[in-house]
Amino acid sequence: MSERIISCSAAIAEALTEEMTREERIFIIGEDLVYHGGIFGQFKGLPEKFPGRIIDTPISETCIVGSGLGAALTGMRPLIDLHFADFVTCAMDEIANQSAKIRYMFGGQVKVPLVIWAPDGAGLGAAAHHSQSLESWFIHTPGLKVVVPSEPADVKGLLTASLREDDPVIFFQHKKLFAKEGPVPEGEYVIPLGKAAVKRQGNDVTILTYGSGYYLTIEAVKELAGLGIEAEVIDLRTLKPLDFKTIAESLKKTYRAVVVHEACLTGGFGAELVARISSELFDYLDSPVLRVAAKDVPIPFSPPLEKFVLPSVEDIVKAVRQVTYR
Amino acid sequence: MPEDAETLLSLYRTMVTVRKFETLAGELFAAGKIPGFIHLSIGQEGSSAGVCSVLRPDDYLITTHRGHGHVIAKGGNLNRMIAELMGRKTGYCKGKGGSMHIADFSLGILGANGVVAGGFPIIVGAGLSIKLRKTDQVAVCFFGDGASNRGPFHEALNMASIWKLPILFVCENNCYASTTRTSYACSVIDIAARAKGYDIPGISVDGNNVLAVRQAAAEAVDRARRGEGPTLLENKTYRRRGHFEGDPQRYRDQAEVVEWEEKSDPVNRFAILLRKKKILTKDLEDEIAAKIDSDLKKAVQFAEQSEWPKPEDALEDLFINP
Numbered sequence: 001m002s003e004r005i006i007s008c009s010a011a012i013a014e015a016l017t018e019e020m021t022r023e024e025r026i027f028i029i030g031e032d033l034v035y036h037g038g039i040f041g042q043f044k045g046l047p048e049k050f051p052g053r054i055i056d057t058p059i060s061e062t063c064i065v066g067s068g069l070g071a072a073l074t075g076m077r078p079l080i081d082l083h084f085a086d087f088v089t090c091a092m093d094e095i096a097n098q099s100a101k102i103r104y105m106f107g108g109q110v111k112v113p114l115v116i117w118a119p120d121g122a123g124l125g126a127a128a129h130h131s132q133s134l135e136s137w138f139i140h141t142p143g144l145k146v147v148v149p150s151e152p153a154d155v156k157g158l159l160t161a162s163l164r165e166d167d168p169v170i171f172f173q174h175k176k177l178f179a180k181e182g183p184v185p186e187g188e189y190v191i192p193l194g195k196a197a198v199k200r201q202g203n204d205v206t207i208l209t210y211g212s213g214y215y216l217t218i219e220a221v222k223e224l225a226g227l228g229i230e231a232e233v234i235d236l237r238t239l240k241p242l243d244f245k246t247i248a249e250s251l252k253k254t255y256r257a258v259v260v261h262e263a264c265l266t267g268g269f270g271a272e273l274v275a276r277i278s279s280e281l282f283d284y285l286d287s288p289v290l291r292v293a294a295k296d297v298p299i300p301f302s303p304p305l306e307k308f309v310l311p312s313v314e315d316i317v318k319a320v321r322q323v324t325y326r
Numbered sequence: 327m328p329e330d331a332e333t334l335l336s337l338y339r340t341m342v343t344v345r346k347f348e349t350l351a352g353e354l355f356a357a358g359k360i361p362g363f364i365h366l367s368i369g370q371e372g373s374s375a376g377v378c379s380v381l382r383p384d385d386y387l388i389t390t391h392r393g394h395g396h397v398i399a400k401g402g403n404l405n406r407m408i409a410e411l412m413g414r415k416t417g418y419c420k421g422k423g424g425s426m427h428i429a430d431f432s433l434g435i436l437g438a439n440g441v442v443a444g445g446f447p448i449i450v451g452a453g454l455s456i457k458l459r460k461t462d463q464v465a466v467c468f469f470g471d472g473a474s475n476r477g478p479f480h481e482a483l484n485m486a487s488i489w490k491l492p493i494l495f496v497c498e499n500n501c502y503a504s505t506t507r508t509s510y511a512c513s514v515i516d517i518a519a520r521a522k523g524y525d526i527p528g529i530s531v532d533g534n535n536v537l538a539v540r541q542a543a544a545e546a547v548d549r550a551r552r553g554e555g556p557t558l559l560e561n562k563t564y565r566r567r568g569h570f571e572g573d574p575q576r577y578r579d580q581a582e583v584v585e586w587e588e589k590s591d592p593v594n595r596f597a598i599l600l601r602k603k604k605i606l607t608k609d610l611e612d613e614i615a616a617k618i619d620s621d622l623k624k625a626v627q628f629a630e631q632s633e634w635p636k637p638e639d640a641l642e643d644l645f646i647n648p
Binding site: 027029052053055057058060062063065066067068069070071072073074075076078093094097098102103104105106107108109110111142143145165166167241 | 386418422427429430437439441448450452453455482642
């Protein structure tokens, strides 16, 4: 399979074009799609290629998500664009009470092929209502699959897989990563949900990360290599279902772990990872597992404030040195 | 519209079935045979029977916590309904849903919803799906007066209106939202007046007159099938039981309940009309009642003889691909 260097945005458009060509029941619904090509331009070209299948809505998050769900229950395969992940709060009933529960509470009578695509994350000076990383809310809601890709190839492979799922998927796409470029396979490319990727081999420590945390981590890893510390980097990619097997294999080699995520510390996905590692891999640990995450405040606006709140490369280096006692 | 005797008797049978089902459910609950909570629609049978009588099997329906009547009127299976109420494995949802979450996707019943106003956004999706698939199906959303005060009602009417979706929004204004009087909680006397804000037809009818409901629903459904968009239909009725079985009902005088029962019982009113028309004879009335009683008795037997779900069944049905 040949690869080219393209951006995350281009990878999204490519996955959607291929899947919408293959499967005519897929449609995209959300705000500012047809003329604007999506708030980040991520759907440019699609409205012309698939007339009538990219649907602009009023600003009505409740009904945007609910209408996707109703369509999924009646034979369609919608992708909902939430504009900003922060707006899940305006559709929380439709996501957490309805989409996540309908198959289960009706005894498995129906499938729910629904992708909720939610651009998340900070670093753009967008302040408290346009910057959050909310994945742990949905980890804590049985019935949803949670995907948080980082590199463009992951975006393409995981979006393709999500569109082929018959279960509801919430797909968090970090806003700051739209322009990131990387090698992406041409043509059909599927990364099954629930498969983590070991993106760098190392014997001294395992860094568990996802989404924007991956890019921070690869910066930190270069610095750590200069200190003689070789980190293994696992990009989790899918948080639910979680590929714990890959995590366990790595920890049985490195005996140490650091979790990195942009979401705030308390109750974040790192807490779940640390809990599982301590209950299932306690005998393999040579040091406590540390978490690198945002501070427990809303994301502030002013650049020095935002930078201070978000996790940094230095935080990762410090945590790794602590767990490796170096 | 003129109705033949067969249609009228079919409406009557549906109403009596709903009435007897709800009465039986109340008895089973009082006897401790139904766990949890149930919400009965006694006194509202004109709405469920009238609206569903104009639907096709492939039309969609979403209902509420007070939804037994709608499921029955759309053709729901009594055995599987009672079994679900009693938490059995043979129930519609294998015991995972209960009274507030009965669905039958094979009949277009997209489910009863435990969240007040939870059905609106989903019915918009069903309507949109019909439009995208270019069929002439119709989607019906039952809801109460209380739900019309929630945001999803307003978002849904707006979206259904701008896209001219084939949806019938059916408000059952039964004078109470849980324990709060509609006259206190609603800014309008007629919920149908809220349709004006969304430029769609809003019609209020006597919800205890099944023929008036049927007529209004038929017009709205025809309009929807013709691609002319949604309608808000308000069936004015009265909730004779408490919000839930066991509700102490401190918010109303029982004389009010008796007055509605005496003056405007939808089943009695329709029976009187059919007797006058000589369509319903005493013998036929008894025969219909006996048949429904027998079906319900069999449904209870079916449920009682059905297995309980295995405890570990609780871990199934979450995902298609776990």
